[in-house]
Amino acid sequence: QMQLQESGPGLVVPSGTLSLKCAVSGGSVNSVNWWNWVRQSPGKGLEWIGEIYESGTTNYNPSFESRVTISIDKLKNRFSLKLRSVTAADTAVYYCARGGLWSGSNNWFDPWGQGVLVTVSS
Amino acid sequence: SYELTQPPSVSVSPGETATISCSGDNLGNKFVSWYQQRPGQSPVLVIFQSTKRPSGIPERFSASNSGNTATLTISETQAVDEAVYYCQAWDSNIYVFGSGTKVTVL
Numbered sequence: 001q002m003q004l005q006e007s008g009p010g011l012v013v014p015s016g017t018l019s020l021k022c023a024v025s026g027g028s029v030n031s032v033n034w035w036n037w038v039r040q041s042p043g044k045g046l047e048w049i050g051e052i053y054e055s056g057t058t059n060y061n062p063s064f065e066s067r068v069t070i071s072i073d074k075l076k077n078r079f080s081l082k083l084r085s086v087t088a089a090d091t092a093v094y095y096c097a098r099g100g101l102w103s104g105s106n107n108w109f110d111p112w113g114q115g116v117l118v119t120v121s122s
Numbered sequence: 123s124y125e126l127t128q129p130p131s132v133s134v135s136p137g138e139t140a141t142i143s144c145s146g147d148n149l150g151n152k153f154v155s156w157y158q159q160r161p162g163q164s165p166v167l168v169i170f171q172s173t174k175r176p177s178g179i180p181e182r183f184s185a186s187n188s189g190n191t192a193t194l195t196i197s198e199t200q201a202v203d204e205a206v207y208y209c210q211a212w213d214s215n216i217y218v219f220g221s222g223t224k225v226t227v228l
Contacts, residue, residue, distance in 0.1 A: 046208055048217040061216055095164055105212045108155040110167035110176060
């Protein structure tokens with residue numbers, strides 16, 4: 001059964017860069033799936049950040065597009081998130097999740113990682 | 123931007139049926155997914171492609187989607203079903219989530 005595990009610093013200073021990795025086990029990032037990042041601010045709902053395909057093709061939420069990069073590392077079987085110029089508003093639990101075979105309407109997220117809390121504070 | 127509207131909370135007695143709505147413009151023409159998030163846990167997919175259950179999800183979870191409203195139904199609700207439920211759809215190149223509905227099993 002596929003499992004995803006996020007890792008990275010739990011504390012980032014304002015104006016810094018948030019960097020997270022998502023390790024995939026029980027499957028390969030080289031498969032025909034989209035790989036996603038979703039965040040959940042404290043006490044709030046879910047917000048999609050972006051996705052990447054095994055080819056390296058990416059799609060981003062316009063709300064983040066100017067400061068986000070998602071990349072994939074097939075050798076290490078993981079994908080990564082970088083979010084630049086962070087503020088306190090970026091404090092959230094960040095999840096990685098496997099998407100389906102197609103980007104767009106016919107897509108869903110399963111499974112999800114356990115999530116990692118990232119706090120933006122000096 | 124596209125919005126999905128859910129009621130903040132739903133209360134149900136054990137063994138009864140819980141119904142959770144998710145409203146959005148022309149939602150019936152989109153695929154909807156539903157996720158269950160128990161306290162302190164990550165979301166779990168319970169419905170995909172508007173009406174399908176992933177393997178391992180109990181049959182008491184069902185869903186429909188028509189017009190502007192998608193509905194998740196939990197039959198014979200159990201205490202273990204107490205969680206926040208989120209709907210999700212795709213519009214204008216963005217995956218959008220509803221604000222979530224907290225289901226309380228009284």
